[in-house]
Amino acid sequence: MGLDHAATKPHEALSALLADEMQAVNALITERMASKHAPRIPEVTAHLVGAGGKRLRPMLTLAAAKLCGYDGPYHLHLAATVEFIHTATLLHDDVVDESAQRRGRPTANLLWDNKSSVLVGDYLFSRSFQLMVETGSLRVLDILANASATIAEGEVLQLTAAQDLKTDESIYLQVVRGKTAALFSAATEVGGVIAKADEAHVKALFDYGDALGISFQIVDDLLDYQGDAKATGKNVGDDFRERKLTLPVIKAVAKADGEERAFWQRTIEKGKQVDGDLDHALDLLNRHGALEETRDDAVAWAEKAKAALAPLPDHEIKTLLIDLADYVVARVN
Amino acid sequence: MGLDHAATKPHEALSALLADEMQAVNALITERMASKHAPRIPEVTAHLVGAGGKRLRPMLTLAAAKLCGYDGPYHLHLAATVEFIHTATLLHDDVVDESAQRRGRPTANLLWDNKSSVLVGDYLFSRSFQLMVETGSLRVLDILANASATIAEGEVLQLTAAQDLKTDESIYLQVVRGKTAALFSAATEVGGVIAKADEAHVKALFDYGDALGISFQIVDDLLDYQGDAKATGKNVGDDFRERKLTLPVIKAVAKADGEERAFWQRTIEKGKQVDGDLDHALDLLNRHGALEETRDDAVAWAEKAKAALAPLPDHEIKTLLIDLADYVVARVN
Known part of the structure; x- marks a missing residue:
């Protein structure tokens, strides 16, 4: 399956390059999302699978394994594992955030109920656990166990x-x-580990994934204040209305005078918001250069991601991973 | 640490016999429930640990390992693992059931919020996962991954x-x-597996745990219709009011005439209950011998549990496990 050079976005180019494996991962996901006994499970999971998404995380695992010359079957299991963990996290997040929409469609907690989202999320976690046990690699299990703990701790x-x-x-x-x-x-690291790559290469893949993920999230938080609703699927100011203290506001709070601090206390800490507050918040973010500084941080993390890949040999996939880091921040640059 | 012969209840006798190990498990649980970064986690987990509970599941793991002559350290990790999985399940169950009380105390979802219960439950799942990876036994991981999937599927x-x-x-x-x-x-099976017991002994332990657990749950469901609120902490008829179709009702429905069927449809399927419905339900359960048959089933499963232990050598712990199966059904006999 050749690379489609008309595809300009690096994740699309990666997806084309890894098309056969991505298809095998999708088949594995569909197979393992099923349930013989509980009809509610395929209902909810079909809704999630139908919603698509870019499958960025499983693609990173496949890319890392291929970049390290892996030729076994277990990168498919690991790719499905990270997608299951991701999907389970989304199901639980939507309960926690009381969200009504995800990827432009009603959330599972709205279509069914919170119970189904909690329990089907648990089911997907346990299925991901079965998939990774099948790889027979204790090191992979250790990495994913630690990642799961970090995810849950971060959410709390x-x-x-x-x-x-x-x-x-x-x-x-x-x-x-x-x-x-x-x-x-974890997605990039396990790709290297399953391929039995050199330790320096495994570390490079971990550092790349870590920095790419941080850059990705900072961009997401920035787009919440300056995005185009049509492109992002989010409305400007969602985080502000939901009283989520993200990097732009943290930077503005650090430079706030007494009056500004009182504004942030009222709107974020106490959640007493009135008409015009979002405009005032945007004004404060601009006045203190908080959006620009946030963008600079995102770019710095993307540069760190690219630099992390240095120890790895030249490879078409390495080039696309570098392009991917640039693409993540291109959304705000 | 000698066995206290004044302790007549078999789980208390087991607890006394395994006192040193139970203490080590409690220390491990406390250590691993902590969180450096998220203060909400120790708040919620301290509430759960403080509530106590009989720690029956970790005791079963310790008992199985000791019965099979294990002298390594990892039965402690596995005992903590099963208690973490159990506690995580309780946290999620209370969200699903919208419960206000657990073990006579307010539930975490009432004291904090559903969000904390969902996410701290996820945290405990991931901590249990780390603990079992530390044992280095892929077979143990396989058993616990499958048990997790069965649990989640059963809940859905x-x-x-x-x-x-x-x-x-x-x-x-x-x-x-x-x-x-x-x-x-899973609790009894992993105790045998970590001790590298004969396959026949591992199977015996699995079968014992399976039958004991089924007996335990049938008794629980029976007590809901004929229990003493003081002894069980449940009010008679909770399951009926919460429209949970358990074994006594399933048996009565199977023998229902048209009018009785309409009664169950209204009260359980449609949830339209009025004063006097519980008394009528109890009357129907008695009329069809549903409570007696349910009790017979619980006793049959307890007998199955005892019979399963036959391949295992004579041992003080084996005797107590047999007593435990009798004790489970003694609550309704």
Whole structure:
């Protein structure tokens, strides 16, 4: 399956390059999402599978394994594993956030109920666990167990940190590692580990995934304040209305005078928002250069991701992974 | 640490016999429930640990390992693992059931919120996963991954089956294996596996845990219709009011005439209950001998549990495990 050179977006080029494996992963996902006994499970999972998504995380695992010359079958299991963990996390997140929409469609908790989202999420976690046990690699299991703990801890941390003005950039980074980067870095690392790559290459893949994930999440948080709703599927100011303290606001709070601090306390900590507050928030973000600084941070993490790949040999996939890091920040540059 | 012969209840006698190991497991649980970064986690977990509970499942793992002559350290990890899986399941169950009380205390979802219960449950699942990876036994991981999937599938099945009069005894058994027996049988099986016991002994331990867990759950469902609230912590008729189709009702529905069927459809399927319905339900259960038959089933499963142990050598622990099966059904006999 050749690379389609008309595809300009690097994840599309990767997807084309890995098309056969991506198809095998999709088949494995469909097979393992089924349930003989509980008809509610295929209902909910079919809704999620139907919604698509870019399958970025499983693609990273396949790319890492291929870049390291792997020729066995287990990168498929690992790719399905990370997608299951991701999907389970989304199901639980939508319960936690009381979301009504995901990828432009009603969420499972809205279509069925919170119970189904909690329990089908648990089911997907346990199915991901079975898939990774099949690889027979204790090291892979260790990596994914640690990633799962980091994800859950980051999610709990976010519960209390998101509405607390004392949350600083280092706490934000912990939350971001939990909600996004831990699964990105596990996805790339296990690709290297299953291929029995050199330790230096495994570390390079971990560092790439970690930095790419952080950059990806910072961009997401930035787009919430300056995005184009049609392109992002999010409305400007969703995080502000949901009182989520993300990097742009953390930067503005750090430079706030007394009056500005009182504004953030009222709107984020106490959640008492009135008409015009979002405009004022945007004004404060611009006044302190918080959006520009956030963009600079995202670019710096993307550069770190690219630099991390240096130890790896030249390869078409390496080039596309570098392009992917650039593409992540191109959305805001 | 000698066995206290004044302790007449077999789980208390087991607990005394395994006192040193139980203490080590409790220390491990406390250590691994902590979280450096997310203060909400120790708050919620301290509430759960403080509530105690009999720690029956970890005790079964320790007992099985000791019965098979294990002298390594990893039965402690496995015992903590099964308790974490159990606790995570309780946290998610309370969200699903919208429960306000557990073990006579307010539930975590009431004291904090559903979000915390979902995410701290996820955290405990991931911590259990780390603990079992530390044992280095792929077979143990395989057993626990399969048990997790059976648990989650059983919970989802219960969502749809519990209010559907078409649910028969075989579906009920699947739900019971999911909500109770899968973790009991995994708890005893991994104790044998970590001790590298003969296959016949491992199978005996699995069969014992499976039958004990089924007996335990049937008794629980029976007590809901004829229990003493003080002894069980449940009010008579909770399952009826919550429209949960359990074994006594399944048996009564199977023998229902047209009018009785309409009664069950109204009260369980449609949930339209009025004063006096519980008394009428009890009357129907008695009229068809449903409570007696349910008790007979519980006793038959306890006998099956005892018989399963036959291949294992004579041992103080084997005797106590046999006593435990008798004790489970003594609550209703």
